[in-house]
Amino acid sequence: MSDDIRKQYPPDGNPRETFEGNRFEDARMQRVHDQLMRERPEPSENFAPLPLALTVLVMFLCVWAGLYLAKYTFEFDPFHYNEDRAANAVADEGPKEVDMMALGKRTFSQNCVACHQQDxxxxxxxxxxxxxxxxxxxNPKRLIAIVLHGxxxxxxxxxxxxxxxxxxxxxxxxxxxAAVLTYVRSTPDFGNESDPVTEDMVAEVRDETSDQSEQWSQDQLDELYPIDG
Ligand code: HEC
Structure with a gap:
C-alpha cells in the first residue's frame, strides 16, 4: 500500500491518511516554502494613503486654527489684553485703545514694586x-525726569x-x-488724586533731558523741575 501511494503522489485523495503520505506532504511543504523564501515579493514604493478620517480631521484643525487666530489675536497687539479693562467696553471702540491705569499698574508691578512696594x-x-x-x-515733569534718568x-x-x-x-x-505715572498719581490704592500724565509730556521731557547722563540729585531737580513748578 505504501508503495502505491508513493508512486501516485501527489494523490487526489488525502495523503494524511498514511504515515508515508505525511512524509511526502512535509517534503512538498518544505519545497514550497523554500521557493517562497527565495522569491520574496518586490518591495512596494507606493505611499500608504492616509486614512480619510485623519485627513478630514487635519483639515478641520487647520481651518479651526485659522479662524481662531483671525478672531482672537487682534493683530498680535501686546496691549490689547488688559485684565482691568472694563468688561462692558463698547466692542467697536477699536482694539488700539489702551487703558492707561491697567497698563500703569502692570508697569508698576514689573518695574517699581520691588522698592516702592505694592501699597x-x-x-x-x-x-x-x-x-x-x-x-x-x-510737578509731573519732575517725576518723568526721575523715571527717565533715576x-x-x-x-x-x-x-x-x-x-x-x-x-x-x-x-x-x-x-x-506716562501710564505708570498716571497710575501712581491717581490710584486709590495709594490714595493719590492727581492729574494723568500724557505720552506727549514724557516725549517732551525725554527731549529736554537728553543730555543728562547721570542720576539726578535733588538740587538739580529743584532747579529744573521744582515740585510746585
Ligand atoms: C531699585 C529700587 C527702586 C526702583 C525699582 C524704583 N525706585 Fe523710585 N526711588 C528709589 C529710591 C531709593 C528713591 C530715592 C532716591 C534717593 O534716595 O536719592 C526713589 C525715588 C522715587 C521718586 C521720588 C520720591 C518719592 O518717593 O516721591 C519717585 C516719584 C519714584 N521713585 C518713582 C518710581 C517709579 C515710578 C518706579 C518704577 C518705574 C520706581 N520709582 C522704581 C528706589 C527705586
Whole structure:
C-alpha cells in the first residue's frame, strides 16, 4: 500500500491518511516554502494613503486654527489684553485703545514694586513712599525726569530724609512711563488724586533731558523741575 501511494503522489485523495503520505506532504511543504523564501515579493514604493478620517480631521484643525487666530489675536497687539479693562467696553471702540491705569499698574508691578512696594509705602529710611508723596502729587515733569534718568544722593520726601539711589528707567516707552505715572498719581490704592500724565509730556521731557547722563540729585531737580513748578 505504501508503495502505491508513493508512486501516485501527489494523490487526489488525502495523503494524511498514511504515515508515508505525511512524509511526502512535509517534503512538498518544505519545497514550497523554500521557493517562497527565495522569491520574496518586490518591495512596494507606493505611499500608504492616509486614512480619510485623519485627513478630514487635519483639515478641520487647520481651518479651526485659522479662524481662531483671525478672531482672537487682534493683530498680535501686546496691549490689547488688559485684565482691568472694563468688561462692558463698547466692542467697536477699536482694539488700539489702551487703558492707561491697567497698563500703569502692570508697569508698576514689573518695574517699581520691588522698592516702592505694592501699597506705595516704600520702606522706612530706604525707599521713599509714593503714596501721599508731595513729589508724586507735584510737578509731573519732575517725576518723568526721575523715571527717565533715576535719582541719587540725599533727598527729602514728606519730611523724611533718604540717601539711596534709584536706577533709571529710560528704556521704558513713553506710553509706559506716562501710564505708570498716571497710575501712581491717581490710584486709590495709594490714595493719590492727581492729574494723568500724557505720552506727549514724557516725549517732551525725554527731549529736554537728553543730555543728562547721570542720576539726578535733588538740587538739580529743584532747579529744573521744582515740585510746585
Ligand atoms: C531699585 C529700587 C527702586 C526702583 C525699582 C524704583 N525706585 Fe523710585 N526711588 C528709589 C529710591 C531709593 C528713591 C530715592 C532716591 C534717593 O534716595 O536719592 C526713589 C525715588 C522715587 C521718586 C521720588 C520720591 C518719592 O518717593 O516721591 C519717585 C516719584 C519714584 N521713585 C518713582 C518710581 C517709579 C515710578 C518706579 C518704577 C518705574 C520706581 N520709582 C522704581 C528706589 C527705586
Amino acid at each position: 506705595g509705602q516704600g520702606q522706612p529710611g530706604v525707599y521713599p513712599p509714593l503714596a501721599g508723596s508731595e513729589w508724586v502729587q507735584g 535719582l541719587a544722593g540725599e533727598v527729602h520726601v514728606n519730611g523724611e530724609t533718604y540717601n539711596n539711589a534709584m536706577t533709571p528707567f529710560g528704556r521704558l516707552r513713553d506710553q509706559q512711563i
